Amino acid sequence: MASNCKSDRRLYLTQDKSRVVEQGDRDGAWLFATPGRDISRADAEAFGLEVLDGKIVLPGSVIPPSEPPKAREKTEDKSFAKGEDKSAKKTEGKSTRK
16 A cells, blocks of 8 residues: 555544444444545554555455456347338228228
């Protein structure tokens, strides 16, 4: 880890200040970092924080795979498919007599 890293989101400390948790976590009691705040190497090491692709990874977090997600294959757009001519079926078999 570099000497300092920047926080990419709001992070909180637990009540006993032993762990860093995400915003919205019920255990979060004290504001630790806001987006753009420098986090010192000492603080990062003390709380077990890591930086991956510029984002802070909390201890115990699932690290996403390094491969980008596969692009979805394009499917045929059926909304523009030409429908059948239903008016032709209505006139078939009917007499044109009045």
